[in-house]
Each structure stands twice: as C-alpha cells, then as structure tokens.
Amino acid sequence: MKITELTAVTLGKKIKAKEITVAEAVSAVLEQIEAVEGDVHAYVTRKDKEKVLKKAEEIQAKIDAGELDGPLAGVPVAVKDNMCTEGVLTTCSSKILSNFKPTYTAEAVKNLEKAGAVIIGKTNMDEFAMGSTTETSAYGVTRNPWNLEHVPGGSSGGSCAAVAAGECLFALGSDTGGSIRQPSSFCGVTGLKPTYGTVSRYGLIAYGSSLDQIGPVAKDVTDCATILEAIASYDKKDSTSVKREDYDFTSALVDDVKGMRIGIPRDYFGEGLDPEVKEAILAAAKVLEEKGAIVEEFDLSLVEYAIPAYYVIACAEASSNLARFDGVKYGYRAKDYEGLHNMYKKTRSEGFGAEVKRRIMLGSFVLSSGYYDAYYLKALRTKALIKKTFDKAFDKYDVILGPAAPNTAPKIGDSLSDPLKMYLGDIYTISVNLAGLPGMSVPCGRDAKGLPIGLQLIGDCFKEKNIIRAAYAYEQTRKYEAPKLAKTAEGEAK
Amino acid sequence: MANVISDETMEYVGILAKLELSKEEQKAARKDMERMLDYIDKLNELDTAGVEPMSHIFPVYNVFREDVVTNGDDRDNMLKNAPAEKDGTYKVPRTVE
C-alpha cells in the first residue's frame, strides 16, 4: 500500500515504529500532489518544498527524542484556506485577501502543530465558505477525484478532495451549514463537524460566527476521532469556546451499537431525495440495526424552515463579518478610485465574487431599518424552535441518521446558475448548525455513476461519542475506497 | 406574496454594504434577492409568538479577561499587510474635505 493510501493514524504508528520517516511521508504526499494536482486542484497555496522538508526533519528529531509521541506526529495535513497561518498566505479563496499573510495562527492549527502534524498547504474552498461546490473560489474550481467533471462539494471542497486524492493524509475543514459533511459525502471521505464551541474559532476567518465550526476530514472514523481530540480545546481567546467535560473522543471507537437508539427522520426522505441515495442510507441503517441498534422512524418536523432561517442568520452575520475587508488594513485595494467611499466600493466590488456579494447584500437588507424584526428576529425565533425539536428527538434517540445531501456530486457548472436550488441541497446539514449539534458524514456506497454517497449521523450537543461509536461500528462492515485517478504517484509503503 | 425590490432599495443596500454593482449585476442580484426573500417568507407560516430569539445556543455567559496588559508591539509586522502605509500609520483617502 502506498503511504498516501494509509490512514493518518496508521501512518503515525508506522512513523513511531520507525518504519517510515516523516521526510518519506512528506515526500510521498508532495509527489502525489505533483501527480494529481493538475487534475484535482485542491490547493490554493502549497508551502515551499524545502521548508516542508525542513519541518519534517525537525519533527522527526522531536519524535526520535521522545518529545513528540502523539498519534499525528509527522503526519502531513492540509488546512482549509480560511484558517489563519502565520506568515503563510491565507486567502479564503478570495481576491480580496489575495496577498494576506496573517501575523498569527488559528488556535486549531496551532493545536495540530503541537501534535506534530506537518502542514503541507492551504486548500481551496468556496469564497469565504459561501457555496456548496467550491466553484465560487477566485482561484479556480476543485475537481472531484472520483470524476473530474464533477464538483467536490463545498465549501471545504479542497480539503475533502485533497484527502480523497491522497494529497494529504487528513485535512481541516470548517462547517457553517454543511461545509464539512456535504463535500465529505461527495468525495467519499469521513468528515466531522463538532458541537459548536468545541474547537476554537480564533483565527478562523468568520462567515457566520454563530454557526462556524472547524472539524476534521479524513479517510476513516478513527482518524476523525483522533484529529478532533488533537484540535478540540477550551480557548480563552474565543468567548464562545466551551469548557467540555470530555475530550477523549477516541474512547468511543468501539464496535458495539447494541441498544443504541437511532432515529430516522421521515422528513428527510421526502421529495427531492435521490432514490439511489435513499437506498444507500436505508441500507446503512439496516446494517446498524443488524448490529443491535434500535432503529426507528420518527417525525422531526420544521425541516423546511431551517434553510430560510439559516440564510437570514448566516448572511446577516456575514454582512457584518465581511465589512472589515475594505482595502485599509490588509488585502486588496482597488487601483483607481476617487475618495474614501469610492475606494471602499471599488475595492469590495472588485475584491468579492458574485456569491459573496449576493449574501452580503441579502444580509445587509435583512438587518436594515424596518426589517430587523421581520427577518432577523424571526429567524432567531425559528432557530429556537428548531433547537427544541432536536432536544425532543434526543430525548428518545442517541443518534439521528439520514443522508448528508439529497444527491451525489453535481457536474461542474450545473449549480451556480440557480442559487436557490443550490441552497436547497443543504437541507439535511443546515439545521445541525442552527442547533449547534455535532454531525458526521461517513461513506456508505456509490451511485450508478460511481459517485460516493455519504451517511449523516447527528448527535445531541456534546455527544460526539455517540456518533463516533455508530460511525465506527458501521465502518467495520465496509472497506475504505479511494478514487482511481488517472495520474498518480508511484511508490509503495514499506 | 412575491417580494418586489425597487432600484432605490438596491442602491440603498449598496450604500450600506459598500458594494457597487454594475447594471447587469444589479439586475441579477435584485432577482436573486426577490426570490430569496420569497423563500424566506416561508418563515411567516411558523407561529413564533412568545418564542425568545436565540442568539447563542448554549447559556454561556460572563466570559471575561483580567485587566492585564500582555500584548506587545507588533506594529511593523502587522503593517506589512497594509495596502498603503505612512510613518507607522494606515494610509487612506482623505476622510474630510
């Protein structure tokens, strides 16, 4: 097996056992990037090869000295480009940050560095995480490694495609309305969005502050639990960070779901769901049932209100969060302008792409004088009701099971023409963010075109362990599948 | 009921958001916004009377910092990102006439 086909935890073990050096691991990844990046285009910024290899040596020395002995020590990782990395370009896939080098590193990334992971580069995304296809990036589309004519999903499309294509061993993504789970589903990888407040948002360039969470993208459940354990922390720099009672997510990696109560919302299986997706999800539920889980259908309700509430809240917050991009302190400034306000307008109009502008306009409108109550407060009230329906559901169930997306990855170019339709694709993921819940996408098959399907498992707040356990148990019944890329690097793992 | 957004409203929102859309962009943005608002109006089907607006999911409160200076001077490093600077300041078009 090639190094790039290993899981992060397996590679970490082999490095610790001195079967593979960190430099070999890094080189294997860099070779794979050389081979496939032209097709996939998962990265916005790749760190300088020499620098990465030097870092690999430093980490190797620390491992050899026994200073680093965590499961991710020496493992190459890619980071979504909305997480600040000191001295390394951080663009949010936007022209407006085309030259921005932060003076600080996001807390989650710092935690990874502490764990000894080697950062390879920054992955492509929908501009400012606004989109579901990674097509709104100012730096070109990322292609789905399973079929280069299809999108990888979004907004963490670069991270998910990079993991699927072996261009890193694992990656960090961020999830505001499904941006980890949906592209994980489209790329056939495993992604986890933790409970709000579990991973620090310090250094994550905000889209919708009350919804954003950083999470892992990897090949399997073991990796995800291990990575989450490394990046989750209570951070005094993030006021919304939560001091949790448990951080030992890997303790839930147990192949046992006997007696686990799993609810399937009937509302998730109505109109708009691809029959092939439906079949795969129900088959996965069956597997868990056969393993001893108590699976039943129930009515979640309010599902159709999550998307409109989400777009009001996320766009309102975004309109304010993105106001700071104005050509004054950092980033792009328009070349020609007359006076201050014209500088602002030109900078922002030239610097932001269409989807970002669309959401800023909508967000500014719903907050503007006379509309605040009707839109923003209404959405916050809806959010409260949605949270309540989940609370009720979790009185009865340990895990809610459903699809991560209504269909498999669409073709490049098919989605952007109709934004509303694209928004509707987030129907199963968005309410999870509104209610602050943890959610996970696990591969559960492929459609007739060979495109991956993702199973979504949703847990109650702070109950990541429930979904990790269910996902792990399910995963034991199938093998990880990697896409067969036309061009790929040579080399076998020792 | 279908939402109709006037040109004036689009222009007003443009002033608030500091965005200047071309005629065509504006037309498209207006259509998108009308459609989105029609869709958002779906929320009106819900009876939310008596429901408290929920900003934060968790009842976390009183997150404080002690009043101790720990930040140093990182000006020169930060100013490297400035599109225009002068004498340790951020340079902008004149703000008053």
Next chain:
Amino acid sequence: MSKQYETVIGLEVHVELATKTKIFCACSTAFGGAPNTHTCPVCTGMPGSLPVLNKQVVEYALAVGLATNCQIHQYCKFDRKNYFYPDNPQNYQISQLYLPICHDGGVEIETAGGKKIIGIHEIHMEEDAGKLVHDEWEDCSLVDYNRSGVPLIEIVSEPDMRSAEEVIAYLEKLRQIIQYLGASDCKLQEGSMRADVNLSVHEVGAEKFGTRTEMKNLNSFKAIAHAIEGERERQIELIEAGRKVIQETRRWDDNKESSFTMRSKEDAQDYRYFPDPDLTPVVISDEWIAEVKARQPELRSEKLERYKKEFDIPDYDAQIITNSKHMADLFEAATAICKKPKKVSNWLMGETLRLLKENNMDPEDLSFAPENLAKLVDLADAGTVNSSVAKKVFEQIFKENVDPEAYIEEHGLKTVNDEGALKATIEQIVSENPQSVADYKGGKKKAIGFLVGQTMKAMKGKADPASVNKILKEILDQE
C-alpha cells in the same frame, strides 16, 4: 412681539474608562505611544480575531451606574453597530443597544435656578475608535489604532436640560462622580470625556418638542456653551423664517464657532444593530452588585462632611477642595505629611485657584506633588522664607513641580535672621533717607512703609518684613 422659545437639551456623554487594557484585547490603553504600537489583531480588525471582554470595564460601568442611581440590566448583551469608517477597523463598533448595562437613573444638579434632577436614560459599554490625522503634505488621512478598542461608557441623559448652565452643571456633576469612583480621569481636552449635544427648540407653551439635531466634537465646557447658544439661534432663525429643522448630526467647529452638517449620501445612518455572536451575555448577580457597592470609594458629600469634621476647615473651603477629586487627593496627601490642614487649604484656596484661573486651567490639570506643597507649608511656617518669597516659590511648584527646599537653597531665598546684619542694613537705609525719617518723626507714621520697602529691596526680599518693621521702629523711636 417676538416669540419666546424654550430649549430642550439631552446629552450623550462618552467617558474613557481608566482600565489598563482595552475593552476586548490585552493591548495597553496608555496615552501617547507611537502610532499603532498599542495594537493587535483584535483592535485592528484582523480577520479571524475575536473579542474577549475586560471584566474591569463591567465593574466600572456598574460603579458609575450605581452612583448615578441607575437600574441595572442584570442580563445585558453586546450588539454590533455597523458603519464604514477608517477609524473603525472592523467597520462595526461593538456597543450595546438592546440591553445596555444601566438604565433609568439620574443625578441632582444645582444652578442659580435651584436644584433639579437630570434623568439618565441609559449607560452602555462600547469601544472607542482609532484616531484619524489628516496629512499636511499629501491628500490623504492616516489612521492610528492605538485608541481603537479603548473602553468607553456612553451616558445618555433624558432631554431634561434647558440651558447651557444646566448642561455644564450636569457635566461637572458627572465628572465629579466618575472621578471620585476612579473610573476615569474625565479630561475633556484629552478626549477622555466627550459630550454630544442633542438640542431642539419649541415655542413656550407648545405641546411637543421641536426636531432635534445632534452636535459632535465638543471638547471643552466653553465649546459646549457656545455650541448650545449657536445651535439654539440657528434653529430659531430657521423656524422664524418658516423653514424646518432637519434631524441631523452636525459637527461643531470651535475655531469658526459654528456647526455644519455631517450628512452625506454615503452616511445612511442605518446601523443594522444585531447581537454580537462573538460575545456572550453578561449576567450580573445581586452579589456582584453588592460587592461593587461595598467597594464604592468615599463620594463627594461624604468627603465634604469628613473634611469639615476631621480637618476643621470651613464649609466653603471644603466645598471647593472636594469639588475636584484631584484637588481633594492633593489636599489629603499634603495634609498627611505636614499635618497643617488649614494652611494647605489656604494655599489651595488662594494661590492655587488664582494660578488656575490665570492659566485657564482645570483643577484636574494640577500636576505638582503633594510632598512639595507640604514642604513649602513647613518652610513658610518655620519662617525659613517670608510669605512673599513663599508665593514665588509656590508658583514654581505649580508650574514645574520643583522641590521647594532645593529651589530656595539654589536661589538663596532664605530669610536672613541675622539681627546684626539686618540692623546694619536698616541703619544704612535710615541714614540714606533723611526726608522719610523726618516725615516719620513729624507724625507721618506711614513713611515707615517706604523704609521697610527700601530695606527689603536691599535685602533682596530675604528679610522677614515683621522683623524689619520692629527694628526700624526701635531705631527711629530711639533717635
């Protein structure tokens, strides 16, 4: 017959709190650093940075609210006020709109018209903006974010004031309370206290208030008084000319002594407030309120009574000294050293007030050390210097904060107590001024004054005038 108008004034007073760090980051609030040297990713609005609330800000806001008889919102939140301006790095200001920390309070003021309560609508916490300097050489402005994120409280009054006199009395009252609490130094000139004036006029007897305007950029009591007078006249002129007062924000230009509109097409004044998702609510328990109350320092009225009792100084003196917390602190510190409260008080009431007036300064601007005043009191008391020399020395203390001992030594100002030397000088003067001696002996007793003056001059002021007088009389009466 010309119509009678009533002026209605409400104030929005911004006070910079005396915290060591900014409201949402651990940058220093110290004045006078080189541009942008007290900044970090948070107070320059760098992407990904997040605010964390300084607890001391809440404590100060709470203390001011309690001292101004406010109700406390025991569940309060921060909101974002969205508007674009380069001094506002995030292009939103974190403030409080929906649930400000304090509300519905008031303070009592006293003017020639008597006592009156001025209502306080609310007090909220917010962050200050950076500083914009307009470049002299280039057509551009320069932004310094050192002040960005410095904590402010905004005290919003009810429209309860009717004259500039009441406005000044209200501001002085607020300043006194806040200074006593130690929550701010409240220096108008340095901008640590700023007032926006909301003003409208209406005909006496009218049922409704007129349309108000808001005036900004008022940085002295004088400017406030002038702005109120100017705006009142401007509005009356508009009304009498049959035109309408437009609700708008106007900027006061202290040099031109007139205000001008700040409105432009780009200022929609639609701030799109919404709760800041990056900050959690502040919950203020009964215990916390009790703690802040218990920690409340001695306020002015208590201090006034104590001074009269403990130091036995007249009510009038105590009033003036305690009117400024800074002066009261000086008084107590100097008294603690020299143990002569009445003499310290005399220096403050006399020379200090005179010099403040002469130099157009506030008591807050006093910068000398109490040790130096105490030393001077002792030196004068011991007769080391005479009273006119002491006044000269005090001027130096006032201006340069000199050590009086060293100064007197250095300038040779000690009173000459050598009776032999004094006598010799006096005899010399007497022999040089036979006419005056004759006048004195002829019954013009006032002529002695001239001789004393001549002696003092010859002694370069370093003699004790009483001794001179005594010796002179002895000599003249002998002859």
